[in-house]
Amino acid sequence: MTKTQPNTDVNAEKSVLGAMLINPDAIPAVLEHTQPADMWQPRHATIMEATIHAWGNGLQVDPLVVAGEMDKAGTLEGVGGSTYLLDLVQASPTTANVAYHARRLADLALKRRVESAGTELRQLATTGGEADDILNRAQELIGGITRPNSQAIKRAADSLETVMADMEAVSRGEQTAGTPQPTGFPALDDVLNGGLRGGQMVIVAARPGVGKTVLSTDIARHVAITNNTPALIFSLEMNNAELVQRILAAESSVPIKDMRTGTFTSRTAWADIHRAADNIDAAPLYLDDAPNLNIMEIRAKARRLANQRKLGLIVVDYLQLLSSTGRVENRQQEVAQFSRQLKLLAKELDVPVIAVSQLNRGVETRGDDAKPRLSDLRESGSLEQDADIVMLIDRPDSKDPDHERAGEADIIIAKHRGGALATVELAHQMHMGRFSTMLGIAM
Template sequence: MLSIPETRDTETTRAERALVGLMIIHPSIIDRCEIELHDYRCVDSDASQIWPVLCELRRGNFPMADLTSLAVEVRKRGIAPASLARVANEAGLPSNENFYIHTLTKQRRKRRLLKLAADALEKLDREDCDVDSVADSLSSGLASIPQLSKRKSRAGDIMMDVLALSEETQQPVRKVFSGISTLDLKMGGFRDGQLIVLAARPSVGKSALAAQMAINAAKDGAKTLFISLEMSAQETVARAMAFETGINMQHILDGTLQIGDVNRLKGLATAYQNEIPLYVEDRSNLTMHRLEMLVKQYSAKQRLGFVVVDYIGLVSSDDSRKSAWEVTEKVSKGLKQLAKSEKVPILALSQLNRDSEKEKQIAIPTLAQLRNSGSVEQDADAVLLLHRESRQSKDATLILAKGRNCGTGKLSLEYNGPKYEFIPAMVDNEFSKDF
C-alpha cells in the first residue's frame, strides 16, 4: 500500500496561520475562502481547529467583534482559546491576502496530484490490473483538478483581456463556414465555443450534411475532426469521396471502379493527405469522458478548428443505471463545456422522435421532438432541423429552430443522393422568416 506524504513546508503553515488570523480581523475574507478554498484541509493544528469554527460563525451571522466573544465560542466547541490567540497574533497583512490564498490553492492541487499518482501506482502494481481503466481514471482525475489561474470577474478587466488578445493576434474572431452560403450568411459562421445541434429523423441525411460541412471546413484550412459513432471510418470517407467526385459510393466500397475513376480518387486522396486537414475517428463504446480526451489529444499539437460528433445518442454511459434521458443530458452539457474549454465549434448530431411519422403526411419537425432530453435544446447555441418527406424526395428543408443572436428561419434545399450533397434550391435560396 502506497502512502501519500503529508507536506508540512514552512510556507504552507505560515500561509494557513496568516490567513486564519486575517479571517479574525476581516471576517469578509471568510466568504472568499468559502468559495475558493471550501475543501481545503489545514496542516497546521491551530489553523485546522479555528478555520471551520470561523466559517460556521460567519454562516450564522455571529458578530465577530472581539477576541473575547470568539474565545467563548471556541471554548464551547472544546477547543483551547490559546489556539485562537496564536493564529490571531500571526495574522498576515491584508495586502498579502491573494498570496496566502494562492499558496494554499497550490498546496491543495499538489495533494490531489499526489493522491492521484499514488492510487494509479497501487492499481498498476496488481497482477489483474486493467491498464486502460487506470489510464481513463488518471485522465479523468487530472481533468478534475483545476488549473492555477488568476480568475477575473470584473467586466472591465475581461474587456481589457479581450482587447489585448485582439491586438496581439491582429486577427478577427475565428469562424467555420458550412459551405451553404445562405446558412453562413444567416448565422455568420460557426464560432469558437459554440455547440450547434443538427437533428433529423433517421435516413433523412443528417450525416451527409454534417460530412459536407466538415469537408468544407477542412478545405478552408480548419483542422477538422469527424467522430463517427454510427458508421466506420471507411464508410464515412467513401461518402466524402462520392461527394467530391460524384463517383458511386457503393462502387468505391466494392472496388468495382473504372481505371479513370481510380486515378481521380488517388489524386483526391493525395490532396487530403497533404493539404486538407480532415481526420475521421470511428471509436466504439465512446463515453463522454473518452470523447473529451480524444478531442484534447487532437488539439494537443495543433488547435482544432471544427469538431463533428455523429451522433449524441450513441455516446456510451459509464453508469449503466442512468436512463437515456440522463445520459443524453450529460453528453449535451459535456459537449458544450468541451466546446468552451477547447475554444472550438462542435456540431453534434441528434435524432428526432418518430411520433409524427405515424401520420399519413410527415410533419415539419420541431424542437419538441429532440429525442430523450430537453437539455439538448438548452445547451445548444443553435439548433438545425433537417427535413425530407421521404428517402426518395430530393426536396429538403433546413430549419434554424434556435439561433442565439441570429434569429430563426428555414431554407429550401435540394438533395443529390448519389453525391450525398445538399445545395440551396434555385427557387428559394433565402431564409424565410415565418418559422
C-alpha cells in the same frame, strides 16, 4: 515534536480564517484564490464555509456572529467552540497579506490533488485491471484536477485593443482567433453570422435516415478540404471506410451506389474519383471509429490532436451511442453528462463541437407535415440548455417520396444563442451523401 505534513501550511490556514473574521472585506479577496475544499484541516474548511455563508446572507461577519451561526447549524462544538474562533483572530493580527496566503493555500491544495491522483494511479498500475480502463481512469483523474478561477476582473477597455485588432484583421480578409468557421453553405453562414465559432456546442438533430450525419460530414468536409483547417470526426455509427466512401462520393459527385457496385453511369467517374481522392489525401481530415467510445476518451484524443494541430471543428456522431465511464442513475442523467462534457471540450480547445443527436418519435406522431422542434430532442433537456446552436433537419420526402418538395430540406435553426432563428432551405443529394445550396432563406 509534530511532524509537518507535506504540501500543507496550517498557519496560513489560520491566518486566512482570522483575516476573514476580523475584516469582512477580506472575504472576497480570499474567494478570488481559494475555497473551503482547499483547507487541509477539516475544521478549517467548516469554519470557512460558515463564514462565507454568513457573509453571503448579508450578516456583519465577526467571530461571535459566525459562532452563533455555527451553533445553530450544530457544527460549533466540532471545530473547538467559539474559543477556537477567537484564537484564529489572535493568530492573524492583520489582513494585509491575506491574498498571498490564500494563493498559497490554493497552490498547496493543487499539489495535494496531484499527489493523491499519483497515488491512485500507482495503485491502479499494480492491479490486474485492463490497460485501457486504467488509461481512461488516469485521464479522468488528471482532467479532474482544477483550481478556482483566479482570473482578475478587468475593465472593458483592457480588451478593446484586441477586439479592434481582430476587426481590422477580418476586414483585410485575415484569420483571427475569433474568426468563424464557414460551414460551406452561404445561406446557413449568413444566419450563423459567418459560421461556427470556437467554444460553441452545436446540436445537429433529425430522425433516422433524414441526413444528420450527412450534414455534419458536409461541414467537416468543407472545413478540412476547402478551408484546409483540421477537422476531427468521431464516428460511432460507421467505420472509417464507410465514412470515407461517403466523403469520396460527395466530393466527386459520383453516386455511392456506383462506387459499391463498380458500375459507373458517368464516363468521367474514375477521373472524378481520383481528383476527389487527391483532395481528401491532402486535407487535414481526421477520423476515429473506435467502438464503444466514452466521453473521457473523446476529450483525451481531441486534446492530443489539438496539441499537434489547431483544430477547426470536432464532430461526434452520434451522442446517443456514447458509452459512460461510470455508474449513472438514468439515461437522461447520462446524456446530460455527455452534453456538459462536450460543451466543456468546446470551450477548453476553443473549437466548435458538433454533436449529432437523434430526435424522438414525437415529431412523427404529429403528422406528415409536422416540423421538428426543440422538445423533440431525445432523452435530455440538457442538450437544449448546453447547446449554443441547435439545427433540426426536416426533409419532406423522407415521409412522402412524392412530396412536391422532393429533393429539398429545411435546416431549422431552433436555438441560436446571441443570433437569429431561421429556416435555411438546402437541396439534398442523398445518393451522393451530401447537401447543396439553394437560393433563399425562409424566415
